[in-house]
Amino acid sequence: MHRRDARLEDSEAFPDLGRAGNAREEMDVLTRELAGAIGLGGRARHTAGAAERARTAVQKRVRGAIGRLEDALPGLARHLDATVHTGAFCGYLPEGRRRRR
Numbered sequence: 001m002h003r004r005d006a007r008l009e010d011s012e013a014f015p016d017l018g019r020a021g022n023a024r025e026e027m028d029v030l031t032r033e034l035a036g037a038i039g040l041g042g043r044a045r046h047t048a049g050a051a052e053r054a055r056t057a058v059q060k061r062v063r064g065a066i067g068r069l070e071d072a073l074p075g076l077a078r079h080l081d082a083t084v085h086t087g088a089f090c091g092y093l094p095e096g097r098r099r100r101r
Contacts (some may be wrong), residue, residue: 059086
């Protein structure tokens with residue numbers, strides 16, 4: 001039997017309702033945390049690495065800034081949308097220039 005289960009059983013066997021409630025609450029918190037760490041079908045949930053999180057954050061910010069230009073300067077927004085590239089590397093590639101591979 002797991003140590004926490006034994007603690008809960010002990011506290012319920014003896015009239016110590018405060019201790020039983022604390023043990024039950026702790027088990028509920030741990031159960032929720034473990035359930036959140038498990039993906040579909042019981043497989044481990046994979047989280048993105050720091051570089052991937054940074055890349056997606058930069059992409060969202062750049063695209064958001066370009067999107068906010070739509071109302072005030074639609075021509076500039078279209079130009080930037082076509083020439084600003086995000087991904088593993090970000091860059092401004094004006095028309096007529098080719099991307100290095």
